[in-house]
Amino acid sequence: NAGVMQNPRHLVRRRGQEARLRCSPMKGHSHVYWYRQLPEEGLKFMVYLQKENIIDESGMPKERFSAEFPKEGPSILRIQQVVRGDSAAYFCASSHAGTGTYEQYFGPGTRLTVT
Amino acid sequence: DQQVKQNSPSLSVQEGRISILNCDYTNSMFDYFLWYKKYPAEGPTFLISISSIKDKNEDGRFTVFLNKSAKHLSLHIVPSQPGDSAVYFCAAEGYGNKLVFGAGTILRVKS
Numbered sequence: 309n310a311g312v313m314q315n316p317r318h319l320v321r322r323r324g325q326e327a328r329l330r331c332s333p334m335k336g337h338s339h340v341y342w343y344r345q346l347p348e349e350g351l352k353f354m355v356y357l358q359k360e361n362i363i364d365e366s367g368m369p370k371e372r373f374s375a376e377f378p379k380e381g382p383s384i385l386r387i388q389q390v391v392r393g394d395s396a397a398y399f400c401a402s403s404h405a406g407t408g409t410y411e412q413y414f415g416p417g418t419r420l421t422v423t
Numbered sequence: 424d425q426q427v428k429q430n431s432p433s434l435s436v437q438e439g440r441i442s443i444l445n446c447d448y449t450n451s452m453f454d455y456f457l458w459y460k461k462y463p464a465e466g467p468t469f470l471i472s473i474s475s476i477k478d479k480n481e482d483g484r485f486t487v488f489l490n491k492s493a494k495h496l497s498l499h500i501v502p503s504q505p506g507d508s509a510v511y512f513c514a515a516e517g518y519g520n521k522l523v524f525g526a527g528t529i530l531r532v533k534s
Contacts, residue, residue: 350524414466
């Protein structure tokens with residue numbers, strides 16, 4: 309039962325380093341979403357991608373953050389020059405299609421700690 | 424701006440009784456609502472959903488009720504079991520597929 313896979317599960321980076329978070333969607337899913345959860349808060353939408361396309365990045369910080377979902381391979385969320393405020397749990401979700409009747413299924417998350 | 428609100432940070436219920444988790448929203452453009460359950464150090468697990476054209480959806484022990492005029496939905500769990508103890512998130516989806524989450528309610532089911 310191949311659900312949404314994320315790696316690494318835990319990532320520690322020093323301030324100024326780069327963080328790369330990977331997400332492989334469920335088999336048959338072509339839509340990927342990234343969410344961030346800060347301590348004591350709900351999940352906040354960051355970006356919505358299809359293969360080779362960014363559909364909605366309205367939740368992404370304007371600087372240092374980027375995301376891609378290439379034709380082959382996993383989706384990547386990249387954070388350059390990390391700061392302490394980037395410490396959070398980052399969740400990836402996938403769905404069959406982009407209409408409102410398809411549930412999003414989440415991966416286990418990557419917990420990023422910036423020291 | 425909190426478009427989806429879960430006003431109860433926590434709820435404690437006795438095993439076998441009903442758990443009722445509440446959620447309010449402000450955006451009338453939301454057309455699909457979902458409940459997720461989350462254990463520590465895991466991703467959210469989809470539980471149940473409801474379209475805005477319905478007022479009730481049932482799946483086993485879980486029932487979601489939607490009151491569009493009040494912009495309110497609730498999740499009923501009957502009977503509650505200790506394994507239901509988790510954080511429950513209400514989420515809403517409108518145009519563009521992104522989910523807007525509430526802050527979550529911690530449910531504790533006591534045996």
